[in-house]
Amino acid sequence: MTSNTASSQPSLKGGNRIADMEHSEAHYFNSYNHHGIHEEMLKDEVRTRSYRDAIYQNGHLFKDKIVLDVGCGTSILSMFAVRAGAKHVIGVDMSTIIEKAKEIVERNGMTSKITLLQGKMEEVELPYPKVDIIISEWMGYFLLYESMLDTVLYARDKYLKKDGLIFPDKATIFMAGIEDGDYKEEKIGFWDNVWGFDYTPLKYTAMTEPLVDTVDIKAVVTDPTAVISFDLYTVTPADLAFSLPYSLQVRRNDFVHALIAWFDIEFSACHKPIRFSTGPHTKYTHWKQTVFYLQDVLTVEAGEQITGVLENKPNEKNKRDLDIKITYRLDTTDIHRQAQGEGSYKMC
Numbered sequence: 001m002t003s004n005t006a007s008s009q010p011s012l013k014g015g016n017r018i019a020d021m022e023h024s025e026a027h028y029f030n031s032y033n034h035h036g037i038h039e040e041m042l043k044d045e046v047r048t049r050s051y052r053d054a055i056y057q058n059g060h061l062f063k064d065k066i067v068l069d070v071g072c073g074t075s076i077l078s079m080f081a082v083r084a085g086a087k088h089v090i091g092v093d094m095s096t097i098i099e100k101a102k103e104i105v106e107r108n109g110m111t112s113k114i115t116l117l118q119g120k121m122e123e124v125e126l127p128y129p130k131v132d133i134i135i136s137e138w139m140g141y142f143l144l145y146e147s148m149l150d151t152v153l154y155a156r157d158k159y160l161k162k163d164g165l166i167f168p169d170k171a172t173i174f175m176a177g178i179e180d181g182d183y184k185e186e187k188i189g190f191w192d193n194v195w196g197f198d199y200t201p202l203k204y205t206a207m208t209e210p211l212v213d214t215v216d217i218k219a220v221v222t223d224p225t226a227v228i229s230f231d232l233y234t235v236t237p238a239d240l241a242f243s244l245p246y247s248l249q250v251r252r253n254d255f256v257h258a259l260i261a262w263f264d265i266e267f268s269a270c271h272k273p274i275r276f277s278t279g280p281h282t283k284y285t286h287w288k289q290t291v292f293y294l295q296d297v298l299t300v301e302a303g304e305q306i307t308g309v310l311e312n313k314p315n316e317k318n319k320r321d322l323d324i325k326i327t328y329r330l331d332t333t334d335i336h337r338q339a340q341g342e343g344s345y346k347m348c
Contacts, residue, residue: 053269065132141261170266222248241313256298321348
């Protein structure tokens with residue numbers, strides 16, 4: 001995920017420096033100062049190829065347009081837009097990677113076509129009052145971790161022309177249940193006996209921390225279900241806090257140790273819509289999947305359902321962190337296997 005905003009310094013307002021920010025905010029932007037995270041994103045073929053194809057295959061939409069790249073990072077999307085025929089691109093990013101982005105843009109002969117601004121999107125002053133297209137790679141783990149979507153919505157409301165376009169413009173969160181006994185025992189059960197000592201206070205902590213990892217498709221026990229979809233033309237920041245029901249259809253007789261979440265992205269403005277998924281059924285992406293371990297081990301049979309509610313909201317102390325609550329219930333006629341419970345998790 002690219003950082004929150006990017007470019008040159010003249011358009012900065014006073015106080016818009018990482019050093020002046022609260023620790024949590026500074027930590028977020030500083031994490032994008034290092035080239036390693038950008039290398040990981042650029043090497044993510046699903047991510048980068050999808051953006052490239054969405055832009056290159058729709059040159060008729062980008063030709064002679066003013067484009068805003070929110071959280072431009074190393075400016076790969078900005079350069080895609082120029083090659084697609086954009087008249088001018090403004091890239092905004094808070095992190096110091098913007099200095100390397102300027103060098104990259106110059107090396108590729110695009111300095112006259114791309115203006116880079118270092119600062120927060122909410123504080124920089126753009127050289128154009130309105131833009132035709134907003135492009136951004138804003139997605140985090142569990143889609144919403146780090147809350148960069150707020151920034152894209154701010155840019156949309158302030159700068160996007162009426163009937164302007166957003167790339168991408170749709171996102172959907174999915175859930176499924178998985179069998180993961182060995183890893184749960186390694187991660188959670190470990191704390192029951194640590195060198196002969198009871199470490200269960202850390203077991204409770206471990207249960208509240210979602211795991212971001214690659215899940216083998218063979219571990220998935222239920223059909224996937226879509227929980228919530230966001231349309232970037234209409235969604236508001238308030239919509240990013242939600243409490244919604246889900247229902248998972250069990251595929252086979254097995255155990256369920258955890259629920260997982262991932263997201264799909266769509267560029268629907270394209271002549272031929274382009275989509276990609278971060279689920280366990282598709283090619284690897286750096287977002288992987290988010291794993292939420294359950295207190296119970298659910299013994300399930302094909303045809304049964306796991307139902308519950310997924311609740312998400314930004315943390316009160318740090319809006320870039322997420323507080324997530326999941327209730328679950330195994331709907332079965334077998335009284336010996338009936339189970340229900342809830343888990344509270346924090347992504348930070």
